[in-house]
Amino acid sequence: xxxxxxxxxxxxxxxxxxxxxxxxxxxxxxxxxxxxxxxxxxxxxxxxxxxxxxxxxxxxxxxxxxxxxxxxxxxxxxxxxxxxxxxxxxxxxxxxxxxxxxxxxxxxxxxxxxxxxxxxxxxxxxxxxxxxxxxxxxxxxxxxxxxxxxxxxxxxxxxxxxxxxxxxxxxxxxxxxxxxxxxxxxxxxxxxxxxxxxxxxxxxxxxxxxxxxxxxxxxxxxxxxxxxxxxxxxxxxxxxxxxxxxxxxxxxxxxxxxxxxxxxxxxxxxxx
DNA sequence: TGCCAGGCTTCAC
DNA sequence: GTGAAGCATGGC
Numbered sequence: 178x179x180x181x182x183x184x185x186x187x188x189x190x191x192x193x194x195x196x197x198x199x200x201x202x203x204x205x206x207x208x209x210x211x212x213x214x215x216x217x218x219x220x221x222x223x224x225x226x227x228x229x230x231x232x233x234x235x236x237x238x239x240x241x242x243x244x245x246x247x248x249x250x251x252x253x254x255x256x257x258x259x260x261x262x263x264x265x266x267x268x269x270x271x272x273x274x275x276x277x278x279x280x281x282x283x284x285x286x287x288x289x290x291x292x293x294x295x296x297x298x299x300x301x302x303x304x305x306x307x308x309x310x311x312x313x314x315x316x317x318x319x320x321x322x323x324x325x326x327x328x329x330x331x332x333x334x335x336x337x338x339x340x341x342x343x344x345x346x347x348x349x350x351x352x353x354x355x356x357x358x359x360x361x362x363x364x365x366x367x368x369x370x371x372x373x374x375x376x377x378x379x380x381x382x383x384x385x386x387x388x389x390x391x392x393x394x395x396x397x398x399x400x401x402x403x404x405x406x407x408x409x410x411x412x413x414x415x416x417x418x419x420x421x422x423x424x425x426x427x428x429x430x431x432x433x434x435x436x437x438x439x440x441x442x443x444x445x446x447x448x449x
Numbered sequence: 450t451g452c453c454a455g456g457c458t459t460c461a462c
Numbered sequence: 463g464t465g466a467a468g469c470a471t472g473g474c
Contacts, residue, residue, distance in 0.1 A: 195455055291456040297472045298455080343470030348457085385457050406455040437455070 179228040179235045180221070185249045187272020188220055194438050195295050196395050197276055198286050198302045199323070210306070212238060212279060213322045215315045244274045244398075252431050257424065262416045262447045263432065266439035273438060275431055276395060280363045281356060282323045283396030284378065287388040288348045297341070304340035305329070305349075329353035348383025355381055371399050394430040403429040408440045415448050 188207045192200040200209035206219035206227075216239065217229040228235050240246065253267045285305070290298050302323075309324035309332055330353040337346040355361040361381065366374050374397060378389035386405075393402035403421060405413070413421055425432050439445050 287455075290454090292454055292469080293456095293471080294454040294473060296454095296474090300472070338470090341471055343472095344457095344468095345470080383457060387456060391455070404455070408455070441455095 179230060179232050180225060181228070181235070182223075182225050183243075183245060184224055185272050186220075186224075186226065186243065186245070186274065187270075188218060188226075190270060190273045190438065191243075191276065194270075194273055194434060196391075196434065197278060198295075198299045199306070201299075208317075210313070210320050210322065211242060211282075213311070213313070214238065215313050215317070215320050241277050244277055247274075249274065252428050255425070255428060256432070257422075260422075262412070262439075263425075263436065265445075265447075266435040267432075269442065269444075270435040270438045273435060275398065275400070275434060277398055278395050279323070280366070280392060280396035281326055283392045284352055284356075284363070284381070284384070284388075285323075285329070285349055287391040287395075288352060288381070288383055289342060289345055290391070291345065291383070291388065301340050301342060305337075308332075308336065308340065324353075326353050326356035330357035345383060348381070351382040352384070367397060371401060374399065375402070390430075394434075400428050400430045401426060403433055406437070408437050409433055411448050412436050412440055 189202050191197070192202050192207050197209070197211075199211065200207050203217065206217060208215070208217045214234070219227045221227055228239060230239065256263045256267055258264070286298065286302050289301050293301070306321040306323050309328045310321035311328075312319050313322055329349070332350065332353070334346050334350055337349055342349060356363055361377065366377055369377065371393065374393055375386065375389045378384055378392055379386065390402045390404035393399040394404060403409075413419060421429065440448060
């Protein structure tokens, strides 16, 4: 067990924010599977948190995963005072962070995300893990790691259809095969500039600019990547008169995440 | 029961 | 180059 003090970390907000699909809320915290590991985290009093892992694992895995080396005040500080929508969104989503997740898992998860609700994405991703991933034994029972490219590339389209992927099954298979064969080198792309990364990701069938942007943002921490889904499109049209403010370009992905989280909540009345 | 979902591909024009 | 139709299936 590790107990640490962390400013601006809202576990529930992150779990609900639509950037990760294998984190779920438990009493006073979350449980998740990521990077081949199972983790539980609880929120204690006064910005203190308990991580159910060794200090070494916290330092080498989870500190980076939760982006805890970044002071998120730099993001709220760049928001214009007169931008009431984003001011409100940053306040509402305080504690949201951009997780450092695995590129392959992000690519597959966001291929699945197209025309699916967040609960349906979670169900499908969990099904893939249970059918094709490696088991992880925990005190809570068995959970499954997200499949490796090799594990997923061996699946048949029929097997993938059992996870409710529908027409996306062939897209998932194409992605897994391209990565497993080395045709698409996700690790090497870590050193590529943003435009090349986005372009290469879109060589996969069923991957357009939105899925590529989600992969770049959540899997490669490219903070300029701006995924425009139906919600962000509504924000751009209703709040910003058709153009995402150039002032926010540097951190567009981060700010977008606060916009997305706030825009979807019942109390947001900017989009009516 | 019917509608909608963190889009993309295909095909007119 | 732009716009609209079609897509499989789960969740509410």
